[in-house]
Amino acid sequence: MGQRKECLAMLLAGGQGSRLGSLTRNLAKPAVSFGGKYRIIDFSLSNCAHSGIDTVGVLTQYKPFRINSYVSLGTAWDLDALSGGLSILPPFVSEDGGCWYKGTANAVYQNMDFINDHVPEYVLIISGDHIYRMNYNLMLEYHKAKKADVTISVINVSKQEASRFGIVSTDGDGQIMKFVEKPKEPDSTLASMGVYIFSWDVLREALEEDNADPQSDNDFGKNVIPRLLNQEKKLFAYTFEGYWKDVGTVESYYNANMELLLDHPSLDLFASGPRIYSNEDILPPQYIGPRARISNSLVSNGCVILGTVENSILAQGVVVEEGAHIEHSILLQNSSVGKETWVNRAIVGEGAQIQAFCSVGIQTGGANSQSGKGGLAGITVIEDNYILPEDTLVVEGSSIFAARKT
Numbered sequence: 447m448g449q450r451k452e453c454l455a456m457l458l459a460g461g462q463g464s465r466l467g468s469l470t471r472n473l474a475k476p477a478v479s480f481g482g483k484y485r486i487i488d489f490s491l492s493n494c495a496h497s498g499i500d501t502v503g504v505l506t507q508y509k510p511f512r513i514n515s516y517v518s519l520g521t522a523w524d525l526d527a528l529s530g531g532l533s534i535l536p537p538f539v540s541e542d543g544g545c546w547y548k549g550t551a552n553a554v555y556q557n558m559d560f561i562n563d564h565v566p567e568y569v570l571i572i573s574g575d576h577i578y579r580m581n582y583n584l585m586l587e588y589h590k591a592k593k594a595d596v597t598i599s600v601i602n603v604s605k606q607e608a609s610r611f612g613i614v615s616t617d618g619d620g621q622i623m624k625f626v627e628k629p630k631e632p633d634s635t636l637a638s639m640g641v642y643i644f645s646w647d648v649l650r651e652a653l654e655e656d657n658a659d660p661q662s663d664n665d666f667g668k669n670v671i672p673r674l675l676n677q678e679k680k681l682f683a684y685t686f687e688g689y690w691k692d693v694g695t696v697e698s699y700y701n702a703n704m705e706l707l708l709d710h711p712s713l714d715l716f717a718s719g720p721r722i723y724s725n726e727d728i729l730p731p732q733y734i735g736p737r738a739r740i741s742n743s744l745v746s747n748g749c750v751i752l753g754t755v756e757n758s759i760l761a762q763g764v765v766v767e768e769g770a771h772i773e774h775s776i777l778l779q780n781s782s783v784g785k786e787t788w789v790n791r792a793i794v795g796e797g798a799q800i801q802a803f804c805s806v807g808i809q810t811g812g813a814n815s816q817s818g819k820g821g822l823a824g825i826t827v828i829e830d831n832y833i834l835p836e837d838t839l840v841v842e843g844s845s846i847f848a849a850r851k852t
Contacts, residue, residue, distance in 0.1 A: 449529040449530065449564065450564060450565045450566075451500075451501045451530060451564040451565070451566045452566060452567050452568065453499060453566055453567065453568040453569070453570055453582075453586055453643075454499065454501040454502070454503070454530070454561065454564050454566045454569060454570070455494050455499050455501070455502045455503070455569075455570040455571075455572055455582075456502075456503045456505060456553075456554050456557070456561070456569060456570070456571050456572070457487075457490055457491070457494075457502055457503065457504045457505065457572050457573070457574050458505050458550055458553060458554075458571070458572070458573050458574060459474060459476040459487055459504050459505060459506050459513060459573075459574035459575075460474065460505050460506050460507030460508055460510070460547055460553060461474065461475055461476075461507075461508060461575060465694050465695045465696070466478065466694065466695065466696060466699060467696055467827055467845050468795060468827045468828070468829040468830075468845050468846070468847045469696070469699070469793065469795060469827060469829075469830075470509075471829055471830070471847060472509060472512075472829070472830045472831070473509050473512040473513065473830070474506065474507075474508045474509050474510065474512070474513050475574075475575045475694070476490075476513055476573075476574030476575050477509075477512045477513040477516060478699070479761050479778045479779060479796070480577060480693070480699075480702075480703065481703060481706055481715060481744065481759065482744045482745070482746040482759045482760060482761045482762070483715075483724055483726060483744075483746050483761070483762070484722055484724045484726075485516060485724065486574065486575050486576075486577065486693065487504075487513065487516075487517065487574040487575075488523075488722050488723060488724045488725075489576065489577050489578055489579070489722060490572050490573065490574050490576070491517070491520070491523040491525065491532075491574075491723070492523060492579075492720070492721070492722045492723045493572075493578070493579065493580050493581070493582060494523070494525065494572075494582070495523045495524050495525060495723065496581065496720040497580075497581050497582040497583045498583060499570065499582060500524075500525060500527050500529075500530045500531065501527075501530030501531065501564055501566075502520070502525055502530075502531075502532045502533070503532075503533050503535045503557060503560050503561075504517055504532060504533070504534050504535060504574070505535045505536075505547065505553045505554070505557065506534060506535070506536050507536065507537060507546060507547050507553070510536055513574075514534055514536075516725055517532065517534060517725070518725065519531070519532060520532025521725075522723050522724060522725035523723045523725075524723075530564065533560065535557050535560060537556065548663075548664045549662075549663050549664030549665040549668075549669075550571075550664070550665050550666045550667075551652075551653060551656050551662075551664045551665055551666050551669060551670045552656075552657065552664035554569075554571065554649075554653060555653040555654075555656070555657050555664070558650065558653065561646065561650075566646050567645065567646060568586060568589065568643055568644065568645060568646060569643070569644045569646050569649050570582055570586075570641075570642070570643050571640075571641070571642040571643075571644065571666065572640070572641050572642075573640045573641075575692075575693070575694065576639065576640065576690060576691065576692055576693070577689075577690070577691040577693055577702055577713065578639070578686075578688065578689055578690035578691065579688060579689060579713075579720065579722070580599075580641070580686065580688060580690075582641075582643075585597060585599055585641070585643055585684045585686075586643055588682070588684050589643045589645075589682070589684070592620070592621075592680070592682045593680065594643075594645070594680050594681065594682040595644070595645055595648040595674065595679040595680045595681065596642060596643070596644050596645075596648065596649075596671070596674060596679065596680075596681045596682070597642070597643045597681070597682050597683075597684050598614060598622065598625075598638050598639075598641070598642055598671070598681065598682070598683055598684065599638070599639045599641035599642075599683075599684045599685075599686050600614055600636040600637060600638055600639060600683045600684065600685055600686065601636075601637055601639055601685070601686050601687075601690050602635050602636060602637070602685070603635055603637045604635065605632070605635060607637070608629070608632035608634070608635050608637060609628055609629060609630060609632055610628065610637075610692075611628065611637035611638055611692075612625060612626070612627045612628065612637065612638035612640075612667040612671075613625070613626050613628075613629055613632045613633075613634050613635070613636060613637060613638070614634060614636045614637075614638060614683050615633060615634045615636070616634075616636065616682075616683045620682050620683050620684075620685075621680065621681065621682055621683075622675065622681040622682060622683050623675075624675070625638075625667075625671050625672055625675055625681075627667045627668050636683060636685070638667065639686060639690055640667075641686075642666065648674070648679060652670050652673065652674055653670070655673065656669055656670050656673070689712050689713045691713075696793070696825055696827060697825065699793070700776065700791075700793060700825050703759050703776050704757075704759075704774070704776075706744065706759065707742055707743070707744070707757055707759070726746075726747070726762060727748070727762060727763075729747040729748030729762055729763060730747065730748060731747060731748075732745050732746065732747060732748065732749040732750075732751065733749070733750045733751065734751050735750075735751060735752035735768070737752065737768065738751045738752055738753060738754070738755075738766075739753075739754040739755070739756075740754075740755045740756075741755075741756050741757070742756065742757050743755050743756065743757060743758045743759065743760065744758075744759045744760065745760045745764075746760055746761050746762040746763075746764070747762055748762045748763040748764075749762070749763065749764045749765070749766075750764075750765045750766070751764075751766045752766060752767055752768040752770075753766045753767060753768055753769055753770035753771060753772070753783070753785075754766075754770070754771045754772065755772045756771075756772065756773045756774070757773060757774045758772045758773065758774060758775045758776065758777065759775075759776045759777070760772075760777045761776075761777060761778045761779045761780075761781075761796075762779050762780070763779055763780040764777045764778075764779070764780070764781055764782065764783075765781075765782040765783070766782075766783050767782070767783060767784050767785040767787070767802070768785055769785045769786040769787075770783045770784065770785060770786065770787045770788070770789070771787075771788045771789070772789045773788075773789070773790045773791070774790060774791045775789050775790065775791060775792045775793070775794065775807075776792070776793045776794070777789075777794045778793070778794060778795055778796045778798075778830075779796045779797070780796060780797045781794045781795065781796060781797060781798045781799070781800075782798075782799050782800065783800045784799075784800060784801040784802035784803070784804065784836070785802040785803070786802055786803050787800055787801070787802060787803060787804045787805070787806070788804070788805045788806065788807075789804075789806045789807060790806065790807035790808075790842070791807045791824055791825055791826060791842060792806050792807050792825070792826040792827070792828065793825065793826070793827045793828070794806075794828045795827070795828055795829045795830035795831070795832065796830045796831070797830055797831040798828045798829065798830060798831060798832045798833070798834070799832070799833045799834065800828070800834045801833070801834060801835055801836045801838075802836050802837075803836050803837045804834055804835075804836065804837065804838045804839070804840070805838075805839050805840065806826055806828070806834070806838075806840040807824075807826045807840065807841075807842045808839055808840065808841060808842060809841075809842055824842045824843045825842075825843065826840055826841075826842055826843060826844050826845075826846070827844075827845045827846065828840075828846045828847075829845075829846060829847035829848060832846055832847060832848060834846065
């Protein structure tokens with residue numbers, strides 16, 4: 447048995463993130479780059495570190511290699527403690543058999559032995575695919591003060607957005623009276639952030655009941671939370687007033703990145719206070735060539751810029767050749783843009799190569815145009831490691847990816 451912990455975290459990082467299209471064909475959504483320097487999972491792990499939660503189980507499943515190697519022992523987030531620390535928890539086979547995680551609740555259910563080993567009073571359930579800064583201790587203190595069985599962190603959203611989320615309705619004391627997953631006609635604008643604190647005895651019983659129900663989707667929002675409400679457990683809403691973004695679509699991912707370039711961004715990566723940690727590669731400084739021009743952009747270490755970059759975010763190791771022009775775009779790790787190439791409103795995947803004399807993100811195509819399915823709102827997406835041949839024209843909103851072998 448490990449050292450007893452008051453509260454430990456179970457971080458759900460196994461989802462595919464299919465709405466991100468080409469960006470998650472080769473890696474799980476929490477491993478996708480954000481803001482040039484970071485990956486999405488960095489935010490939840492950094493929140494744990496700053497909240498003093500030093501025991502974190504990271505539940506992986508879809509395309510796990512990249513995220514497993516990136517997270518490693520948790521050293522970058524100060525989560526490599528001998529007592530507790532960070533543990534990667536993939537699906538496994540026991541003497542009773544085994545299976546893939548069937549849902550968010552089932553993923554935690556399959557790892558109850560890990561939780562029991564630390565005998566916690568409380569269990570924090572979080573996701574590895576949201577962008578936010580949060581002190582979980584404040585939520586835990588609220589949970590204790592309310593003597594709650596479950597506390598759900600919520601944020602106010604617009605009525606137009608509400609149908610995308612789990613929506614809660616509360617009484618005057620913050621107690622949850624109703625929870626509906628993605629309602630067509632929401633009667634509240636309090637949206638679940640996918641951040642839950644459970645008293646462990648309540649969670650353990652709920653997971654066992656959910657696992658015994660053959661009709662369940664084994665999901666917290668669809669099944670576990672509504673069942674607990676029906677059982678008249680004490681569920682409370684903790685209203686979070688800081689920055690939080692669900693970057694689950696190409697459009698929301700692109701917009702959240704571009705907002706970092708505003709004069710006064712809602713998420714200020716340069717503000718004083720708790721930092722977001724990352725396990726970035728050790729690379730040399732960026733090199734800006736003598737004829738390069740850069741304006742209003744984030745340029746990470748290891749980049750070589752010989753052309754023009756405007757209103758864009760460049761992750762580590764990006765190369766922009768002489769005469770290339772990058773505008774309003776996100777270039778992910780180790781991608782490159784060849785000579786005399788123009789890129790506008792695009793997301794270029796890790797290791798992708800756009801060769802010389804291409805035009806990416808044009809409004810009208812030609813005989814040499816390449817376009818695929820899945821583009822959104824004029825944002826062009828090029829898959830990781832894709833090589834775009836010379837002289838290629840790519841129409842805005844295209845999603846460029848390699849055909850899969852059958």
